[in-house]
Amino acid sequence: MSEENNFYERMGGKPTFAALTEKFYAAVATDPILAPMYPAKDMEGAKERLQLFLEQYWGGPSTYSETRGHPRLRMRHAGFPIDTAAHDAWLTCMHQAVIDLDIAEELREELWTYFQYAAHSMKNQ
Numbered sequence: 168m169s170e171e172n173n174f175y176e177r178m179g180g181k182p183t184f185a186a187l188t189e190k191f192y193a194a195v196a197t198d199p200i201l202a203p204m205y206p207a208k209d210m211e212g213a214k215e216r217l218q219l220f221l222e223q224y225w226g227g228p229s230t231y232s233e234t235r236g237h238p239r240l241r242m243r244h245a246g247f248p249i250d251t252a253a254h255d256a257w258l259t260c261m262h263q264a265v266i267d268l269d270i271a272e273e274l275r276e277e278l279w280t281y282f283q284y285a286a287h288s289m290k291n292q
Protein backbone atom coordinates (compact mmCIF):
# COMPACT_ATOMS: atom_id res chain seq x y z
CA MET A 168 0.00 0.00 0.00
CA SER A 169 2.83 2.36 0.81
CA GLU A 170 3.97 1.54 -2.73
CA GLU A 171 1.28 3.90 -3.91
CA ASN A 172 3.01 6.83 -2.36
CA ASN A 173 6.69 6.26 -2.76
CA PHE A 174 8.72 8.37 -5.11
CA TYR A 175 9.17 5.51 -7.59
CA GLU A 176 5.41 5.09 -8.00
CA ARG A 177 4.74 8.82 -8.07
CA MET A 178 7.31 9.13 -10.84
CA GLY A 179 5.40 6.59 -12.93
CA GLY A 180 7.56 3.55 -12.14
CA LYS A 181 9.87 1.70 -14.52
CA PRO A 182 8.90 3.42 -17.79
CA THR A 183 9.90 6.81 -16.36
CA PHE A 184 13.29 5.56 -15.20
CA ALA A 185 13.81 3.85 -18.55
CA ALA A 186 13.04 7.12 -20.37
CA LEU A 187 15.36 9.05 -18.03
CA THR A 188 18.36 6.77 -18.53
CA GLU A 189 17.69 6.44 -22.27
CA LYS A 190 17.88 10.21 -22.70
CA PHE A 191 20.83 10.52 -20.36
CA TYR A 192 22.92 7.97 -22.27
CA ALA A 193 21.97 9.48 -25.65
CA ALA A 194 23.51 12.74 -24.37
CA VAL A 195 26.54 10.96 -22.87
CA ALA A 196 27.27 9.29 -26.22
CA THR A 197 27.84 12.69 -27.86
CA ASP A 198 29.71 14.35 -24.97
CA PRO A 199 33.45 14.80 -25.66
CA ILE A 200 34.48 14.29 -22.01
CA LEU A 201 32.07 11.54 -21.02
CA ALA A 202 31.79 9.37 -24.13
CA PRO A 203 35.39 8.08 -23.90
CA MET A 204 34.88 7.13 -20.22
CA TYR A 205 31.90 4.87 -20.85
CA PRO A 206 32.11 1.36 -22.37
CA ALA A 207 31.26 1.92 -26.06
CA LYS A 208 30.51 -1.77 -26.54
CA ASP A 209 28.25 -2.01 -23.51
CA MET A 210 26.15 1.14 -23.44
CA GLU A 211 23.02 -0.98 -23.04
CA GLY A 212 24.57 -2.60 -19.98
CA ALA A 213 25.62 0.79 -18.59
CA LYS A 214 22.11 2.10 -19.14
CA GLU A 215 20.61 -0.87 -17.34
CA ARG A 216 22.97 -0.52 -14.35
CA LEU A 217 22.11 3.13 -13.86
CA GLN A 218 18.39 2.53 -14.39
CA LEU A 219 18.24 -0.31 -11.88
CA PHE A 220 20.27 1.63 -9.35
CA LEU A 221 17.93 4.65 -9.61
CA GLU A 222 14.80 2.49 -9.42
CA GLN A 223 16.09 0.89 -6.24
CA TYR A 224 17.25 4.17 -4.72
CA TRP A 225 13.82 5.74 -5.17
CA GLY A 226 11.86 2.85 -3.72
CA GLY A 227 11.36 0.49 -6.66
CA PRO A 228 12.54 -3.14 -7.02
CA SER A 229 15.90 -4.07 -5.47
CA THR A 230 17.14 -5.77 -8.64
CA TYR A 231 20.27 -3.60 -8.65
CA SER A 232 21.62 -5.00 -5.38
CA GLU A 233 20.51 -8.51 -6.26
CA THR A 234 22.61 -8.45 -9.42
CA ARG A 235 25.41 -5.97 -8.59
CA GLY A 236 25.73 -6.16 -4.80
CA HIS A 237 26.01 -3.13 -2.51
CA PRO A 238 26.08 0.04 -4.63
CA ARG A 239 29.26 1.57 -3.09
CA LEU A 240 29.13 4.17 -5.81
CA ARG A 241 32.11 6.23 -4.77
CA MET A 242 34.26 3.12 -4.89
CA ARG A 243 32.85 2.03 -8.26
CA HIS A 244 33.72 5.46 -9.69
CA ALA A 245 37.25 5.53 -8.28
CA GLY A 246 38.69 4.32 -11.59
CA PHE A 247 37.22 7.25 -13.52
CA PRO A 248 38.79 10.72 -13.31
CA ILE A 249 35.84 12.79 -12.08
CA ASP A 250 37.03 16.38 -11.97
CA THR A 251 34.93 19.53 -12.22
CA ALA A 252 34.67 19.28 -16.01
CA ALA A 253 33.45 15.66 -15.91
CA HIS A 254 31.07 16.49 -13.05
CA ASP A 255 29.61 19.42 -15.00
CA ALA A 256 29.31 17.38 -18.20
CA TRP A 257 27.50 14.56 -16.37
CA LEU A 258 25.04 16.98 -14.78
CA THR A 259 24.43 18.71 -18.11
CA CYS A 260 23.48 15.36 -19.70
CA MET A 261 21.29 14.47 -16.74
CA HIS A 262 19.62 17.87 -16.72
CA GLN A 263 18.50 17.41 -20.33
CA ALA A 264 17.04 14.04 -19.40
CA VAL A 265 15.29 15.37 -16.28
CA ILE A 266 13.66 18.37 -17.98
CA ASP A 267 12.30 16.11 -20.72
CA LEU A 268 10.41 13.89 -18.26
CA ASP A 269 6.67 14.23 -18.14
CA ILE A 270 6.35 14.39 -14.34
CA ALA A 271 5.08 16.81 -11.70
CA GLU A 272 7.31 19.80 -11.08
CA GLU A 273 7.89 18.95 -7.41
CA LEU A 274 9.16 15.49 -8.40
CA ARG A 275 11.44 16.99 -11.02
CA GLU A 276 12.91 19.35 -8.44
CA GLU A 277 13.48 16.57 -5.92
CA LEU A 278 15.16 14.42 -8.55
CA TRP A 279 17.35 17.25 -9.77
CA THR A 280 18.41 18.24 -6.24
CA TYR A 281 19.41 14.64 -5.62
CA PHE A 282 21.49 14.42 -8.80
CA GLN A 283 23.35 17.62 -7.97
CA TYR A 284 24.19 16.32 -4.50
CA ALA A 285 25.11 12.82 -5.76
CA ALA A 286 27.31 14.14 -8.59
CA HIS A 287 29.17 16.38 -6.16
CA SER A 288 29.87 13.42 -3.89
CA MET A 289 31.30 11.43 -6.83
CA LYS A 290 34.09 13.95 -7.55
CA ASN A 291 37.47 12.41 -6.92
CA GLN A 292 39.89 14.96 -8.38
Ligand code: HEM
Pocket residue numbers: 201204205206212213214216217220221235240243244247249253254257258282285286287289290
Ligand atom coordinates in the same frame (compact mmCIF):
# COMPACT_ATOMS: atom_id res chain seq x y z
C1 HEM B 1 29.80 13.06 -11.50
C2 HEM B 1 30.03 12.54 -12.69
C3 HEM B 1 29.93 11.07 -13.02
C4 HEM B 1 30.70 10.43 -13.95
C5 HEM B 1 31.76 11.07 -14.83
C6 HEM B 1 30.30 9.04 -13.96
C7 HEM B 1 30.84 8.07 -14.78
C8 HEM B 1 30.51 6.74 -14.75
C9 HEM B 1 31.09 5.72 -15.59
C10 HEM B 1 32.17 6.00 -16.65
C11 HEM B 1 30.53 4.55 -15.27
C12 HEM B 1 30.79 3.17 -15.90
C13 HEM B 1 29.63 2.81 -16.79
C14 HEM B 1 29.21 1.37 -16.65
O1 HEM B 1 29.84 0.52 -17.27
O2 HEM B 1 28.25 1.10 -15.91
C15 HEM B 1 29.56 4.80 -14.22
C16 HEM B 1 28.78 3.86 -13.64
C17 HEM B 1 27.76 4.12 -12.77
N1 HEM B 1 27.39 5.36 -12.30
FE1 HEM B 1 28.36 7.07 -12.65
N2 HEM B 1 29.29 8.85 -13.04
C18 HEM B 1 29.03 10.06 -12.45
C19 HEM B 1 28.06 10.29 -11.50
C20 HEM B 1 27.14 9.39 -11.06
C21 HEM B 1 26.04 9.69 -10.17
C22 HEM B 1 25.74 11.06 -9.60
C23 HEM B 1 25.35 8.52 -9.99
C24 HEM B 1 24.12 8.24 -9.16
C25 HEM B 1 23.17 9.11 -8.98
C26 HEM B 1 26.02 7.51 -10.77
C27 HEM B 1 25.62 6.19 -10.85
C28 HEM B 1 26.29 5.19 -11.50
C29 HEM B 1 25.93 3.79 -11.44
C30 HEM B 1 24.78 3.17 -10.65
C31 HEM B 1 26.86 3.11 -12.23
C32 HEM B 1 26.94 1.60 -12.43
C33 HEM B 1 27.71 0.99 -11.25
C34 HEM B 1 27.89 -0.51 -11.39
O3 HEM B 1 26.98 -1.25 -10.97
O4 HEM B 1 28.93 -0.93 -11.88
N3 HEM B 1 27.08 8.06 -11.40
N4 HEM B 1 29.57 6.15 -13.93
